[in-house]
Amino acid sequence: MSAPPLGYLTSAGERAAAIVPLTWFVLAVSVIVGMVVAVLLLAAIVHPRGRALPTAIVAGDDHGLAWIKWGLVLSALPLIVTLVWTMAALGRVAGPPRSPALVLDVTPRQYWWEVRYDARDPADRFVTANEIHIATGARVLVRLHGGDVIHSFWVPQLSGKTDAIPGQTNLTWLAADVPGRYRGQCAEFCGLEHAKMAFEVVAEPPAAFERWRRAQLQTAPPPSSDAAQRGARVFQSHCASCHAVRGARAAGSTAPDLTHLMSRRLIAAGTLPNTRGSLAGWVRAPQTSKPGALMPDQQLTGQQLGDMLAYLVTLK
Amino acid sequence: MPRLILLALTLLVACDRHADRHAAPRALIAAQCAACHTVPGVAIARGQVGPPLAGIARRTTLAGRLPNTPANMRHFLLHPQAVQPGGAMPDMGLTPAQADAIADYLATLDEP
Structure with a gap:
């Protein structure tokens, strides 16, 4: 149940x-x-x-x-x-685990969660957003970095609340015994879209987690179809100064990394399901789904929107 | 005790699902259409990208070119880019059964 x-x-x-x-x-x-x-x-x-x-x-x-x-x-x-x-x-x-199996650097921002997977080898580090995968049975140290304003990291079924305060790094930790998706939520009022600042923790068996981790380390493949190639150009001109896609000419860091966008179940920090219809509507008019989000409505023609969608769905 | 409360809630939700034959299309609309369209009966569907769908059952024309028949609605939901190439409405990858369910629900929206 x-x-x-x-x-x-x-x-x-x-x-x-x-x-x-x-x-x-x-x-x-x-x-x-x-x-x-x-x-x-x-x-x-x-x-x-x-x-x-x-x-x-x-x-x-x-x-x-x-x-x-x-x-x-x-x-x-x-x-x-x-x-x-x-x-x-x-x-x-209260105390963080002494020898965590995994260390995450999480930076909450208005109104989304940046998640960096730390590793001794820089080649094993990567960044993602709004969806945290962990292995069941592993103790995960979360370093909460203060970003713009005060936020609070809360995954009710896994941990209590820990604030993220600008200028500070607070420590918390997670551990899941049962595989599943656990919703997390910003628990400190942080602005207009505080309520739509959610994320998911996906706990999965170690082998599945390792597969996910290896997939996240990959860069995005170059788009192959004509529509996706046109979409990649639209993406560069409209999205790339805020969003990053590793492997493409897009290295913005003020918005979620989209290298593996399609691997996530939800978009816009838990606001919408990641379907083609929602994705198109979100890209065109984020201010109707999440008024006050920092992403502006994109003035795109239907053709440009379709091409962009053809590109986005290649980011698996 | 927590299990009992959860059980009661689950049963309540289950009753609700049986009572409402439109629960499935409403969930589909929330997942696929809500970001662009305002749809009566789907609370989160307040999008402003495409036309509002209140009264869609009585509208005469779909996508500015097709007569609004059940078959055309189904076709448009399945292949919007074939009906309206370069339009903002994307192919959503609906299954025929999903398109039928959404079309059936839209056919009930006869109040503008």
């Missing part, structure tokens, strides 16, 4: 697994306390004493004092359990 996309009451990795039981416990305690208070309040409303309490009841009457003592004990118990449990959970989730 799959959880809702941003459901934080189920976990799919060791980090979230340390937090989810605590969340349920605090929720249960809160509900019980709320119900007890409501019942006592109702009882007081239904059976009022009819007169004010004598002011000396606490000081002079041991029976009244006992109520307060028991109230304190009953309140302190769940609070102490919560405190100890929280400290223990923090101890398990």
Whole structure:
């Protein structure tokens, strides 16, 4: 059974697994306390004493004092359990792993996520956007680099929230036990399109992850069909100063790297599914799908749009 | 407990799907058409690139050249570039069954 996309009451990795039981416990305690208070309040409303309490009841009457003592004990118990449990959970989730299997440099920007895969060998490094692949069972260190404004990195089923603050590098980490797609979301209001600043973490078995990684290292092949070649020229004149396609004359770095655009399930940071229809509409008029995004509407003729689409679908 | 809640939600969604025979074409329209067209009944379809599709069932002409018949609508959805070469509407790679489902849904949009 799959959880809702941003459901934080189920976990799919060791980090979230340390937090989810605590969340349920605090929720249960809160509900019980709320119900007890409501019942006592109702009882007081239904059976009022009819007169004010004598002011000396606490000081002079041991029976009244006992109520307060028991109230304190009953309140302190769940609070102490919560405190100890929280400290223990923090101890398990806070520190980044000492020897991570994978290191990512993630830079959130208005309104998308740049993802760089680090490696000792520079030939093994690459950059992608909005879709993070990890191997199941691997501990992944995420270095969150502050970009334009404050954002927050959140994948509810895998990890808690960590802010990305301009001028700082914050560390967080991910681990997934179960293969699947987990939605992530910017969790700190960052501007007009904050709500449409999502991404996906794809956890897959190590062999599948390795295949994906090798494919991402490839550069884009030169377009072969006439339409795709015309489209590549349109791309160079309209897109290349912001977007990069490795292997082509396009090296912009202020917008997502599109070298393997068609390998992603969603476009525009989780806003639209990556279909031909959505892609065409997004390229032509991003401001209707995501008003306030930094990509301007492209003044393209139908012919140019068709050619561009023929080129984009070669970026597998 | 979480499983119970999820089960209840899943059943609710399942009931909804059975009740609404247009759920599938609505999902297709959201995936393929929404970025360009405004389509009644599909909340995220508010695109401004192509014409709004409210009242499309009563419009007489498709793509400025074909009579608006069910067969022509299906043909246009499957091969927009053949009907309108160089037009902004791209071939979306729909299957015939998907084109039928979308055409059936559009045929219900008779209020402008």
